[in-house]
Amino acid sequence: MEIRRQDIHSSDVPVVCKACEARHGGVCAALSPDQLLELSKHSTRQRLEAGTEVIGQGETVTNYSNIIRGVVKLTKVMADGRQQIVGLQFAPDFIGRPFLTESAIAAEAATDSEICNFSRGVLDRLVKNAPELEHKLHRQALKELDEARDWMLTLGRKSAQEKVASFLYLIATHIDPESVDTSSFDLPLSRADIADFLGLTIETVSRQFTKLRKENVIHIENNRHVTIPDMDRLMRYAGND
Amino acid sequence: MEIRRQDIHSSDVPVVCKACEARHGGVCAALSPDQLLELSKHSTRQRLEAGTEVIGQGETVTNYSNIIRGVVKLTKVMADGRQQIVGLQFAPDFIGRPFLTESAIAAEAATDSEICNFSRGVLDRLVKNAPELEHKLHRQALKELDEARDWMLTLGRKSAQEKVASFLYLIATHIDPESVDTSSFDLPLSRADIADFLGLTIETVSRQFTKLRKENVIHIENNRHVTIPDMDRLMRYAGND
DNA sequence: CGCAGGTTTGAGGTAGATCAATGTCAGTGG
DNA sequence: CCACTGACATTGATCTACCTCAAACCTGCG
Numbered sequence: 001m002e003i004r005r006q007d008i009h010s011s012d013v014p015v016v017c018k019a020c021e022a023r024h025g026g027v028c029a030a031l032s033p034d035q036l037l038e039l040s041k042h043s044t045r046q047r048l049e050a051g052t053e054v055i056g057q058g059e060t061v062t063n064y065s066n067i068i069r070g071v072v073k074l075t076k077v078m079a080d081g082r083q084q085i086v087g088l089q090f091a092p093d094f095i096g097r098p099f100l101t102e103s104a105i106a107a108e109a110a111t112d113s114e115i116c117n118f119s120r121g122v123l124d125r126l127v128k129n130a131p132e133l134e135h136k137l138h139r140q141a142l143k144e145l146d147e148a149r150d151w152m153l154t155l156g157r158k159s160a161q162e163k164v165a166s167f168l169y170l171i172a173t174h175i176d177p178e179s180v181d182t183s184s185f186d187l188p189l190s191r192a193d194i195a196d197f198l199g200l201t202i203e204t205v206s207r208q209f210t211k212l213r214k215e216n217v218i219h220i221e222n223n224r225h226v227t228i229p230d231m232d233r234l235m236r237y238a239g240n241d
Numbered sequence: 242m243e244i245r246r247q248d249i250h251s252s253d254v255p256v257v258c259k260a261c262e263a264r265h266g267g268v269c270a271a272l273s274p275d276q277l278l279e280l281s282k283h284s285t286r287q288r289l290e291a292g293t294e295v296i297g298q299g300e301t302v303t304n305y306s307n308i309i310r311g312v313v314k315l316t317k318v319m320a321d322g323r324q325q326i327v328g329l330q331f332a333p334d335f336i337g338r339p340f341l342t343e344s345a346i347a348a349e350a351a352t353d354s355e356i357c358n359f360s361r362g363v364l365d366r367l368v369k370n371a372p373e374l375e376h377k378l379h380r381q382a383l384k385e386l387d388e389a390r391d392w393m394l395t396l397g398r399k400s401a402q403e404k405v406a407s408f409l410y411l412i413a414t415h416i417d418p419e420s421v422d423t424s425s426f427d428l429p430l431s432r433a434d435i436a437d438f439l440g441l442t443i444e445t446v447s448r449q450f451t452k453l454r455k456e457n458v459i460h461i462e463n464n465r466h467v468t469i470p471d472m473d474r475l476m477r478y479a480g481n482d
Numbered sequence: 483c484g485c486a487g488g489t490t491t492g493a494g495g496t497a498g499a500t501c502a503a504t505g506t507c508a509g510t511g512g
Numbered sequence: 513c514c515a516c517t518g519a520c521a522t523t524g525a526t527c528t529a530c531c532t533c534a535a536a537c538c539t540g541c542g
Contacts, residue, residue, distance in 0.1 A: 076394045079482045084397040086390040131372040138379040148389040149327040153317045155396040156325040156440025199397025206522055241320045
């Protein structure tokens with residue numbers, strides 16, 4: 001009896017998915033074993049070096065993806081080259097824009113990453129027969145919408161100092177959701193990326209980092225590793241009271 | 242036969258909904274007549290004067306709404322009073338955040354408006370049994386996400402002039418989707434609201450308006466009525482080429 | 483007429499951009 | 513082991529787009 005119950009959860013689950021770190025967190029969690037099998041037949045794992053493009057702005061969407069490991073940035077560029085990061089995705093987030101054939105944004109690995117690609121057609125077909133799957137995608141879309149609107153406040157109304165502090169707080173709370181100690185981490189973005197995320201220049205970002213360091217709000221090692229001695233203090237610097 | 246077929250579409254549809262301008266455009270379009278009846282039993286029409294709050298930031302969500310007429314602005318405020326408009330909703334858009342009990346944003350009528358309120362519980366129940374309804378809400382969420390990300394680029398990377406031009410272009414293309422001539426319209430927002438939408442001050446917005454007027458990109462009457470002689474020219478000013 | 487709310491205009495200040503130089507560090511090759 | 517390179521980051525000096533503060537200007541309305 002005990003054994004049988006366990007069977008229900010793990011038997012028939014495709015081998016590739018069984019070992020998948022995102023199996024229980026991403027959209028796959030909404031699928032039954034046979035739906036998962038169907039999807040896994042048309043999916044491939046892929047390692048991405050930092051800087052690799054997943055999809056380009058204006059390109060036709062042929063694949064959706066799940067992030068298994070790493071951080072992916074979503075960007076928009078203007079004709080003259082000005083760039084804005086409009087979202088950061090962490091494992092086990094879903095990447096893709098259902099119901100549209102052309103991508104309005106580019107997606108690029110910010111760190112070395114691993115993703116699971118599956119063809120658009122197969123997922124679109126599964127969505128029709130699995131309301132729970134659409135529900136999951138709907139929730140993810142709403143989560144991203146909340147985050148986007150939070151960031152609009154940051155972009156439109158905060159000072160450079162508050163922007164940088166807000167960024168650090170965002171990373172601290174998202175980089176490793178499992179970890180108890182969120183006060184020490186590696187930044188997934190270069191100074192140039194951070195500038196594109198905050199609507200600032202590299203120089204301004206750098207100056208605010210040194211300012212925060214001198215005021216002991218953060219400690220920095222090797223330009224990338226950050227430690228936050230007092231998270232509440234950082235939050236106050238971010239203007240989140 | 243001809244008559245019967247027509248019956249399928251209009252009979253049994255609640256009287257209040259039959260005359261509703263949003264009947265075919267909003268989420269209601271996804272409902273069968275009896276589902277519509279169920280929903281309409283718990284819904285009330287409401288007229289809103291400009292400035293009336295639909296829901297406040299941090300309040301508990303008890304209602305969802307459909308906009309029947311007018312423009313509703315979605316705002317976020319910081320503790321010290323700084324404000325950012327994070328979205329504009331036009332008829333027949335849906336207002337509400339499914340699956341969360343507390344609203345992270347405030348919604349306020351920007352113009353005199355009319356909305357249809359229905360209780361959260363009833364809609365949540367309907368969603369469970371009508372996949373087509375969740376699909377509709379999902380699409381709306383994705384549309385809002387696309388718009389939010391477009392605006393992030395505007396907030397983060399555009400100059401004041403480009404921001405104001407982008408705003409005018411947005412209004413021109415959204416205020417009256419039925420109309421063929423989108424080149425003449427009343428602004429649904431005051432200068433203060435426009436400033437809060439663009440992350441600028443009132444004064445800067447005003448100066449950019451007069452600049453655009455002097456360069457004949459726009460004509461203005463009574464501070465509110467705008468005419469756009471050349472929409473492509475405006476788009477170039479907005480940095481959208 | 484006079485007042486009030488919204489808008490425009492002006493003068494001056496400043497946060498952040500721009501331009502340019504310098505610093506840091508991991509490779510790479512002598 | 514140490515010079516050389518290239519990518520990235522910091523720092524400094526100057527400039528400017530936008531903000532701030534203040535006054536004037538509508539336009540409806542009692």
